[in-house]
Amino acid sequence: MNIGEVAARSGLPAKTIRYYEDIKLIRPARDANGYRAFSEADLHKLTFLSRARALGFTIEDCRALLALWEDSSRASADVKQIAGEHLDEIDRKIADLKSMRDTLAGLVRDCAGDGRPDCPILTGLSKPRG
Amino acid sequence: MNIGEVAARSGLPAKTIRYYEDIKLIRPARDANGYRAFSEADLHKLTFLSRARALGFTIEDCRALLALWEDSSRASADVKQIAGEHLDEIDRKIADLKSMRDTLAGLVRDCAGDGRPDCPILTGLSKPRG
DNA sequence: TATAGGGGTTCCATCTACTGGAAGGTCAAG
DNA sequence: CTTGACCTTCCAGTAGATGGAACCCCTATA
Incomplete structure (x- = not known):
């Protein structure tokens, strides 16, 4: 998926998604042409971020929540x-x-x-x- | 009055008061030594700003309110x-x-x-x- | 094949409302 | 004369994006 599609599907502006990559909340792969190549997992994370931010969690809260989210042995x-x-x-x-x-x-x-x-x-x- | 005194009396940090001068919400006079010399009117404005900000008015709201406040013929x-x-x-x-x-x-x-x-x-x- | 458009990319600046810190000038007391 | 509390300016950074410039890429169509 290109950034436009994940933007539409996650509800986040493309600018914001690039920003989230910048601050290392997500690390999408790259196509040969330099375009970001988002996986379903990336999209899932962005949806998570969109929701969590809408609920007023700070970015740092989100980072912690994402880490827990990815840790299948979390408590x-x-x-x-x-x-x-x-x-x-x-x-x-x-x-x-x-x-x-x-x-x-x-x-x-x-x-x-x-x-x-x-x-x-x-x-x-x-x-x-x- | 020096900045320390107006800070104490208005409840605003000195840093914030300097910032308010910077963005031209207030225009205190200066002593010969370069220190800001606040009048009672300045203090009054700062108290106003402190209250209005605490009530969540934006700086631009405050600017408009201050202008009205100073305009004796306001409606x-x-x-x-x-x-x-x-x-x-x-x-x-x-x-x-x-x-x-x-x-x-x-x-x-x-x-x-x-x-x-x-x-x-x-x-x-x-x-x-x- | 040229071109037009709608993607995408980077980087830099801007926003709000401060806040922190460095480097230094001023003043009153001991 | 020194100490310490004040004051000054300037520069940088915070959160969380957002806007814009300049440029690259891809596809469709005339």
């Missing part, structure tokens, strides 16, 4: 630990965003949003530790 | 629009993260997390469009 506990840590991180992010949201929603709610200059949003943003 | 509607758009964006991010969370939590829940290699997390991540 599922190792995988579960990485995923569990990431889950906690997502939970923290959600909590942060919710707190932001509530603060901001309060400011927006109190703003008249008319032609006058008085604006609780600006006032609120200029107060420390709100 | 609060203009501010409300920027804040409202940002609020929508936060809501989208929260929704995205929640959906990630649920997917990932499902995978983690189904994983035995023991010494055996069978792992629904890895299996689940290798399926497209889950």
